[in-house]
Amino acid sequence: MTAMAEKIDHTLLKPQATREQITKLCNEAIEYKFKAVCVNPCQVPAAAGLLQGTGVTVCTVIGFPLGANTTKIKCAEAAQAVADGAGEVDMVINIGAVKDGNWEYVQSDIAAVVQTVKGKALVKVILETCLLTDEEKRQACRACVAAQADFVKTSTGFAGGGATVEDVRLMRECVGQAIRIKASGGIGSYETAAAMVKAGADRLGTSSGVAIMRGMTSDSQY
Structure with a gap:
């Protein structure tokens, strides 16, 4: 297993994803x-069956893609x-609460999901950075660490x-080594993947995992 492959969550989250595509x-x-495949919740049982004993983890998404579900529903x-x-579960932060500056709610929402799956699954918290200011990103990172x-x-x-x-880079500066970072969205080539890793990403969410691996050369760093 190459170091780059170990960082990739091979992803298919399109609403029209079929069983045949999940199998592929x-x-x-x-x-x-x-490292993992990331699929919608209804596809988890199929993926788990296909990947049993392979060493590949099944990841899914929670409160996706809006983050606007209630905490109780996210936990369920x-x-x-x-x-x-x-x-592994990738939950979307409550973006409206972030915009309201309601950091107590943001943190408790995350913490509830963390506690629900504690000892059973890793929790990754999706910030939706394109909708946030830099200060909101920093505060959200702090909430993730605290939760x-x-x-x-x-x-x-x-x-x-x-x-x-x-x-x-901003996220890495904020969380230090307290928690890990997953970069996701628009990572379609080896060069982009390597740049994200160099900036501080520990994991990459991408539907282009095969293209990334095929784009590696014998002197690639990762």
């Missing part, structure tokens, strides 16, 4: 030894995902903007 995604993840969704075989999330993540890919090197 999982088979590619096995072939390239990606996360619990169901774990029961179905997910080992004991495992990762802070840039984007859903559904809000008109994805990961940027600048945002990854």
